[in-house]
Amino acid sequence: MPNLETLQVFATAASCGSFSATARRLGKSQSTISACIANLEIDLGVTLFDRQSKFPTLTRAGRHLLAQAEQVLMANDRLLRTAAGLQAGHEPRLSIAMSDTWQPDRLEAVEQHFARQYPEIELECLIAECEDLIRLVDSGRAHLGFVERQAAYPVGMVSQPLPTPNEMALYLAQSHPLAQSGIQSSAQLATIRALRLSTIHGDRPGPSGGHCWSAPSYLMLLEMTQAGLGWAELPCWLVRRYGAGLVPLPLPGWPRQVTVEAIWSRERPLGPAGTWLLSAILQAATPASPE
Structure with missing residues (x-):
C-alpha cells in the first residue's frame, strides 16, 4: 500500500517535470526519488512515467492516478487541519x-x-x-x-x-478631460497613460516610453489615478471606500468578476x-x- 510520503514524491515529480528537480525540492537524492517512483510503479502495477525522452512525462495511467493521489493528499491535509483544531495548544x-x-x-x-x-x-x-x-x-x-x-x-x-467573487473595474479621475468627454472604446484608452500592477517578484513590464507606469499595490495605483496620472484597473470595493473623485469607465466586459x-x-x-x-x-x- 503506497504511503503518503511516496504519493507526495509522485505528485511533486509530476509537477516539477524531472526527478532531479523533485530531489532538490524535497531535499533528497535523485536516486532516492527514482527508486521511490519505481517502487510505487511496482506496488500499483502500472508505469507512471515515460522515461524515453530527456524528461520523464506522465503516461495515461500516470495522469489518471495522479488525480487520485492528489485527492488522498488533500484528504490527509484536511485530516491534519481538523486534528490541529482539536489540539489544546x-x-x-x-x-x-x-x-x-x-x-x-x-x-x-x-x-x-x-x-x-x-x-x-x-x-x-x-x-x-x-x-x-x-x-x-x-x-x-x-x-x-x-x-x-x-x-x-x-x-x-x-x-x-x-x-x-469580487469585482474589478477600470477607473479614471473625474477631473480628467477624457472622463468628462466620455470614453466609449478601448482605443481611446490607448491615448492615456496606463497605471498597472507590477509585483516585486513578478515579471517586469517591458519599456513603454512612459506610457505605462506601475506599482506593487492597488492602493498606490488608486492614489496615482486620483492624481490624474492615468487610468487603472482597481478593486471596486477599494474605490468605494477610498476612491473619491474616481469614475468607472463603462467599457464592454467591465466590471469583471474576480x-x-x-x-x-x-x-x-x-x-x-x-x-x-x-x-x-x-x-x-x-x-x-x-x-
Missing part, C-alpha cells in the same frame, strides 16, 4: 497575507470573535499581490494568504476558493488558530440562503 503568532482584491470586511467580521477565541495570539496582517503574496506563504513568512486566483501555484501549496482563493502550504499545515480563522472567514463569505 496553539500557535503564538498568526500571519495573514491579503490581496486588495479581497474585501477585508470579511476578515473584520470575524476579528472580534478571533480575539475572544485566541486572546493571547499575535495576529499580523500583510498586504501583497500575486507573486509577492504567494512567495510570503511559500516561504513560511505568512501562514495563510488570500489572493486573486492564479493559473498555477508552487508545489505543496493548497488553495480553496472563497464562495463570493475569484479570491485562500492559500496555505501543505508542508506547514495551519495550526488551530489558523484553521479556526480560515473556517470562520469561509463561513462569513458564504452567501446566506434565501428563506
Whole structure:
C-alpha cells in the first residue's frame, strides 16, 4: 500500500517535470526519488512515467492516478487541519497575507470573535499581490494568504476558493478631460497613460516610453489615478471606500468578476488558530440562503 510520503514524491515529480528537480525540492537524492517512483510503479502495477525522452512525462495511467493521489493528499491535509483544531495548544503568532482584491470586511467580521477565541495570539496582517503574496506563504513568512486566483501555484501549496467573487473595474479621475468627454472604446484608452500592477517578484513590464507606469499595490495605483496620472484597473470595493473623485469607465466586459482563493502550504499545515480563522472567514463569505 503506497504511503503518503511516496504519493507526495509522485505528485511533486509530476509537477516539477524531472526527478532531479523533485530531489532538490524535497531535499533528497535523485536516486532516492527514482527508486521511490519505481517502487510505487511496482506496488500499483502500472508505469507512471515515460522515461524515453530527456524528461520523464506522465503516461495515461500516470495522469489518471495522479488525480487520485492528489485527492488522498488533500484528504490527509484536511485530516491534519481538523486534528490541529482539536489540539489544546496553539500557535503564538498568526500571519495573514491579503490581496486588495479581497474585501477585508470579511476578515473584520470575524476579528472580534478571533480575539475572544485566541486572546493571547499575535495576529499580523500583510498586504501583497500575486507573486509577492504567494512567495510570503511559500516561504513560511505568512501562514495563510488570500489572493486573486492564479493559473498555477508552487508545489505543496493548497488553495480553496472563497464562495463570493469580487469585482474589478477600470477607473479614471473625474477631473480628467477624457472622463468628462466620455470614453466609449478601448482605443481611446490607448491615448492615456496606463497605471498597472507590477509585483516585486513578478515579471517586469517591458519599456513603454512612459506610457505605462506601475506599482506593487492597488492602493498606490488608486492614489496615482486620483492624481490624474492615468487610468487603472482597481478593486471596486477599494474605490468605494477610498476612491473619491474616481469614475468607472463603462467599457464592454467591465466590471469583471474576480475569484479570491485562500492559500496555505501543505508542508506547514495551519495550526488551530489558523484553521479556526480560515473556517470562520469561509463561513462569513458564504452567501446566506434565501428563506
